[in-house]
Amino acid sequence: MLDLNTLLESKFGEYELGLWLAGPNAMYNYGTAEDKRERHRQGVTMLEYFGILPQRENLPNCPRCQSEMRAGIDNSRVLGWRIICTGGHIYQPTNNTYVEQVLLKVVGADMVVWAIRCFLEEVPMKEFMEYTGITTHTAVAWYRYARDVMVKIAAHDYDRIGGPNDVVEVDESHIFRRKYNRGRLVTWEHVWVVGGVSRTTRRVFAVIVPRRTAQVLRDVLVYHVDLRTHLCTDQWAGYRTIHQTFRNGHTTVNHSTNFVEPVRMQDPLWVPVGRFTEACLDNRMRGPPPEDGLVPFRSHTQTIERCWRDLKQQIGNGKKVDYASDYVGEIM
Structure with a gap:
């Protein structure tokens, strides 16, 4: 199995990766406002790469009318675009995704990546709080939200285990x-x-x-x-x-x-x-x-x-x- 750090660096480069996945002793809220916007942009790229957010060039058909969907510019949204189908239906890219209930404009996509990475690597709550500078209540809420998503995935994608030779x-x-x-x-x-x-x-x-x-x-x-x-x-x-x-x-x-x-x-x-x-x-x-x-x-x-x-x-x-x-x- 490919190491997570190796995968991230091979896709995004060591320098860019360091902008928002800094070492354990680095402060999360460092840098200027421009640095934070850059970390958010790279966080969005990461979420799109792993399919957590949809990619503009690879959109499915409309779930309501099965028409073709395309990306439309919408600078009023945090991602800068929205999804429009030929039948006139409009969707936000975050609909029915892991970040649907997350205020990305406030939190930042890089923070979402941090939370997912720390949860998957079973980083202790105290260290997660030190990395990000968030409160205990917020850290607990992030981890429980991730577990709640896992419960929904397990129920939605479940198929019986076993078989005739098992x-x-x-x-x-x-x-x-x-x-x-x-x-x-x-x-x-x-x-x-x-x-x-x-x-x-x-x-x-x-x-x-x-x-x-x-x-x-x-x-x-x-x-x-x-x-x-x-x-x-x-x-x-x-x-x-x-x-x-x-x-x-x-x-x-x-x-x-x-x-x-x-x-x-x-x-x-x-x-x-x-x-x-x-x-x-x-x-x-x-x-x-x-x-x-x-x-x-x-x-x-x-x-x-x-x-x-x-x-x-x-x-x-x-x-x-x-x-x-x-x-x-x-x-x-």
Whole structure:
């Protein structure tokens, strides 16, 4: 994968890049008004390059009348142009984009690039504030806005994971408990997240649920996982009848005794070649198969459990379901 700095410098040049992506110790709001306008211009170029803003020479057809659209000059707008179709419909270039709710004239396109870059590189909030000179409230709002966009992308572009030759690890994890005060009574509601990961593609789904009953688990899995998929789960009672829906196999692991089934000191399950993709098999098995045409397979949920560990570290002490759902969208 190409390093981000290498990509930016190869496209925009080291000198120009330094105008608005200065080093960590540089003040963001430096330079004259002309310097700031130049950084904004380069920020717009960057957003257009990555498709966050539309490019004037490559506009789609009008979503209302399917007519051809073109760019028209409009100096009253921060980008200096707008989109006009032959049918007379007018759009702003920021419509339905990441920056639609951002006041670019006040914030500057370079600030948007800074925020995106810091979020994607998981820059700590304190450092992000030092880079940009913004307040804690603004920094938190930027990061949460990015997570909200991720939630929308995950929901809009979602496609079921798994398939006939794939294995999906499914597990549920307890996030926290919500408390409701009613008179002298205190009622606790457990908040769970149910998710799965494809061993072939490493694509993940995750959903916050109030309960982990058999019906809830079945509905979640039917929506997110291809019905031709082989499932690996723990031995929670809610999965006992899931084989009636997912008929391509369902293996379990007993977490009270081990984390892999069969355990490492025992022979694996031998399945026919082509039953699963290479990524689904036990690649640590070095012994010969009992007969030709067989490959080793073991059931475990370690991959999805690793996702839960990362999720809980990111959520931290947050105790709101909406707050947690932002991080679930980020994982997806």
